[in-house]
Amino acid sequence: MRVLIVAAGTGGHITPGISIADKIKRENPNSEILFVGTKKGIENDIIPKAGYKIKHIRASGIERKISVKNIKNACNLILGIFDAKKIIKEFNPDIVVGTGGFVCFPIFKQATKMHIPTMLHESNSIPGKVVTTMAYKVDTIMVGFKQAEKRIKNAKNIVYTGTPSKMTTYVAPENLRKKLDLKENMPVLLIIGGSQGAKKINEYLVDILCNGKEKNYQTIFVTGPKQYDNVIAQIEKKKCNIDKLKNLKVLPYVYNMEEYMATADLLISRAGALSLTEICVMGKPSILIPYPYAAENHQEYNAKILEKNGAAKVLLERDMSSDTLNGLLEILINDKNKLFEMGANARKLGVLDVEDRIYVEIKKLLKGKM
Numbered sequence: 001m002r003v004l005i006v007a008a009g010t011g012g013h014i015t016p017g018i019s020i021a022d023k024i025k026r027e028n029p030n031s032e033i034l035f036v037g038t039k040k041g042i043e044n045d046i047i048p049k050a051g052y053k054i055k056h057i058r059a060s061g062i063e064r065k066i067s068v069k070n071i072k073n074a075c076n077l078i079l080g081i082f083d084a085k086k087i088i089k090e091f092n093p094d095i096v097v098g099t100g101g102f103v104c105f106p107i108f109k110q111a112t113k114m115h116i117p118t119m120l121h122e123s124n125s126i127p128g129k130v131v132t133t134m135a136y137k138v139d140t141i142m143v144g145f146k147q148a149e150k151r152i153k154n155a156k157n158i159v160y161t162g163t164p165s166k167m168t169t170y171v172a173p174e175n176l177r178k179k180l181d182l183k184e185n186m187p188v189l190l191i192i193g194g195s196q197g198a199k200k201i202n203e204y205l206v207d208i209l210c211n212g213k214e215k216n217y218q219t220i221f222v223t224g225p226k227q228y229d230n231v232i233a234q235i236e237k238k239k240c241n242i243d244k245l246k247n248l249k250v251l252p253y254v255y256n257m258e259e260y261m262a263t264a265d266l267l268i269s270r271a272g273a274l275s276l277t278e279i280c281v282m283g284k285p286s287i288l289i290p291y292p293y294a295a296e297n298h299q300e301y302n303a304k305i306l307e308k309n310g311a312a313k314v315l316l317e318r319d320m321s322s323d324t325l326n327g328l329l330e331i332l333i334n335d336k337n338k339l340f341e342m343g344a345n346a347r348k349l350g351v352l353d354v355e356d357r358i359y360v361e362i363k364k365l366l367k368g369k370m
Contacts, residue, residue, distance in 0.1 A: 001031040001366065004093035004111075008037035008059075008103040011046070012274040016099045016121060018050045019164035023355035024362070034091050036084075036107055042225075049255070055091075057083035059103040080106035088114060095119065095366060104130045112137040117365040121358070123163040123273030125305060126298035127151050140361050144273050145305060161358050162351025163277040169355075170282075172262035180220075182263055186247065187217040187333050190264035192257070193224045198270050200317055201289055202231050205268070207322040208329070209248060210240040217333050218247035220260055228252035258282075266333050268325075271303035271314075279306075283347030285339045286312045287328055289320065311346035 003024055007017025014037075021033045035054040037043035047054045059080040084106040088096075096111040098104035098120045108130070111118050122131045123144040135141055136154040143149055144163035152158055177184050193201055202223055209219060223231045231250060254260055261267070261278060267286040269275045272294075279286050288306065290299035306312035313328060332338060351357075 001028050001095070002091065002093045003031060003033045004036060004088070004091055004096045004107070005033060006036045006096065006098040006104045006107045007047070007101075008041045008043045009101045010272070011042070012123060012272045013099045013101045014043050014046050015166065015274055016123060016164040017097070018047065018052070019166055019168075019355060020097055020099075020121075020358055021050070021052055022166070023164070023359050027359055034087075034093070036087060036103065038103055041103075055087050057087065057103065057106055059106055077102070077105060081109055084110040088116070095362060097121070097362075098130075099123070100128050100130060102130060105134070108134050108138060119358075119361060119365065121161070121163070122148055122152070123277070124148065124298040125273075125301045126296040128295060128298075139365055142358060142361060144277065145302070147301075147305065159357070159361055161361070162354040163273050164354045164358060165274060165277050165281060167258045167261070167278045167281045168350075168352055170258040170262070172259070176259060177263050180259060180263060181249075182220075183218060183247070187265040188263050189217050189219045189266050189268065189329070189333060190260055191219065191221045191268045192275060193222065193227065193270055198224065198289070198291070199227055199230070200320075201268070201270070202227050203234065204320060204322045204325050206231060206234045206238065208326045209245065210235060210238045211326075215247055217265075219249070220264070221248065221250045222254055222257075222260070223250065223252055225252045265339055266329075268329070271299040271306075273302055276302055276306060277350070280311070280346045280350035281352065283343045283350065285332065285342030285346065287325075287332065288312045288314050289317055289325075290314070292317050306346065306349065309345050309349055311342055311349060313342075 005017045005021055007014045024031050033052055035047050035052050037054050038059055039056045057080040058076045088110055095117045100122055108118055118138045119140045120131055120138045121142045125145040125147045127148050135152050140157045141152055141155045142159050142161040146160050149158050261282050264284055267284050269286055269288055271288045271290040288303040290303045303314045307314045
């Protein structure tokens with residue numbers, strides 16, 4: 001089986017793509033898998049580390065306004081269709097799988113034209129432009145939130161699968177806190193801004209962590225690669241010696257997020273679909289701060305699904321300050337019963353057989369080819 005997987009731009013697109021690829025390889029070891037991304041994205045770091053090859057196309061997101069930049073992006077997207085045609089002809093896939101984002105459009109435009117079986121996965125509760133635009137052409141649309149189904153019109157086939165993540169099969173090893181150099185008897189706060197980081201959240205958290213008061217919890221602060229230097233500079237500007245700040249680890253990115261999440265008693269996170277999937281699968285309580293400029297405000301919609309189910313507290317960025325965030329943090333981190341309840345509610349929302357559900361859909365489309 002030859003599978004072309006389109007995944008680029010953010011961890012929320014790339015990690016599900018890799019999870020699908022890994023499942024295919026486990027079930028069908030002789031399968032050939034090729035990823036498609038852009039030349040500048042973080043996929044060029046993450047995908048090769050996962051053991052897969054990647055090809056590039058020209059593709060850019062198009063905004064809903066007229067500008068010179070937008071015209072250039074539109075031209076780039078058109079050129080990407082020619083790149084897509086070349087890659088598809090050379091690789092000759094049996095199926096094309098996409099995990100969302102603008103990079104999918106050129107590939108799926110060409111693949112559907114060539115009558116190659118296609119599947120798109122939409123991880124957010126508010127579907128993206130590519131999914132809504134291509135829904136009537138793509139053979140199968142898979143969704144991470146059931147709430148997304150009613151927002152996708154004219155689709156041939158919609159299936160609720162959940163969002164794939166490597167954490168769906170993760171089992172925490174013994175002595176994990178010792179391995180990560182964490183204290184056994186002190187709560188752990190894990191702060192994750194996603195693969196792109198979260199500048200505003202990071203600024204408030206630096207205020208909280210550098211306020212001079214000894215914390216009764218230990219913090220793992222994952223800034224995102226693009227924000228790490230800025231966070232360190234902010235800490236130094238406040239005359240905090242990061243080496244002397246007890247119980248604090250500041251990291252740009254972690255590849256073993258499942259281990260850090262397994263140790264956490266509470267998370268502070270954006271509300272991207274992949275982060276929420278991981279939070280639910282691991283059964284972790286969280287403070288969610290949606291990115292306010294996400295397309296169609298989808299992160300707020302994602303976050304409020306967890307809050308409605310008692311799994312998280314949502315703090316909108318426009319309502320946030322160092323004091324409001326710290327106040328909520330201090331209340332939750334010291335309330336073991338509340339944390340347990342929120343974690344249990346989060347686990348109820350987790351889908352543990354996501355990859356199995358997706359593989360079933362792949363087999364349906366390929367029928368006798370597997």
